[in-house]
Amino acid sequence: MKETLLSLLKLAEIDGRINKLKDEQDEIPRQVKDDSQDIITRQDLIEKTSRDITEKELTKKTLTDFIQEKNQWVTSREDLVKDIKTNKEYQAALKEVATAKKEIKDKETALQGLVPDLEAKVTELAKIKDENTPIIDTLKSKILQYKLRFEDLKLELAKTRQERSEAKKNITNKDILNYYEKIHTRIEPAIAKVDNNCICTECGTHLLPQTYNLVAVGKEIQTCNGCKRIIYIEEILAEAG
Numbered sequence: 001m002k003e004t005l006l007s008l009l010k011l012a013e014i015d016g017r018i019n020k021l022k023d024e025q026d027e028i029p030r031q032v033k034d035d036s037q038d039i040i041t042r043q044d045l046i047e048k049t050s051r052d053i054t055e056k057e058l059t060k061k062t063l064t065d066f067i068q069e070k071n072q073w074v075t076s077r078e079d080l081v082k083d084i085k086t087n088k089e090y091q092a093a094l095k096e097v098a099t100a101k102k103e104i105k106d107k108e109t110a111l112q113g114l115v116p117d118l119e120a121k122v123t124e125l126a127k128i129k130d131e132n133t134p135i136i137d138t139l140k141s142k143i144l145q146y147k148l149r150f151e152d153l154k155l156e157l158a159k160t161r162q163e164r165s166e167a168k169k170n171i172t173n174k175d176i177l178n179y180y181e182k183i184h185t186r187i188e189p190a191i192a193k194v195d196n197n198c199i200c201t202e203c204g205t206h207l208l209p210q211t212y213n214l215v216a217v218g219k220e221i222q223t224c225n226g227c228k229r230i231i232y233i234e235e236i237l238a239e240a241g
């Protein structure tokens with residue numbers, strides 16, 4: 001029984017490694033998703049601020065063009081006013097010029113409000129880029145590392161599973177092996193150490209003294225009546241022979 005238990009312990013050790021590899025592998029898609037989302041959020045912020053600036057620049061250009069054109073119009077209109085013959089026409093022309101000047105004034109006021117806004121946005125964008133661009137680069141390289149690690153894990157898992165198949169061959173008692181496999185699908189590890197106080201170290205169940213004695217004698221495989229794991233006593237297994 002001692003040989004079988006030692007082989008089962010070896011199997012449990014391999015299963016422990018397989019589980020760790022699988023856990024790490026399972027974790028990677030979630031991490032990639034989180035980091036990708038983080039990149040998108042940061043890129044969106046940069047893009048949104050850039051769009052704000054483009055819109056404000058467009059508005060600024062529209063206002064500036066309007067003011068320029070209107071000023072030219074006013075100048076030419078004022079030149080013409082001098083040559084007007086009738087008072088009625090003169091009054092109408094003056095009114096037109098006054099309306100145009102009022103429009104210019106309004107647009108200038110709008111422009112005055114817009115320019116500091118635009119400057120603030122440009123400063124904000126530079127700051128956002130400074131803060132986020134290095135983080136985005138780091139996240140991108142992290143994702144690349146995750147993908148490489150994922151491929152490594154696939155190979156490592158395949159290798160470890162092969163090792164497991166080999167280790168199984170050392171267990172000639174197929175009933176015990178099948179029992180181990182059954183427990184293994186439910187609970188990890190599938191084998192539990194019993195301490196000097198007759199307690200299963202995995203589930204804490206206090207074992208009957210006779211069960212402990214049977215394990216100590218090592219004639220047959222015993223299981224914990226709490227967690228159903230195959231149990232062993234470390235000191236007995238460590239003894240020579």
Ligand SMILES: [Zn+2]
Pocket residue numbers: 192200201202203204205224225226227228229
């Ligand atoms: Zn137990």
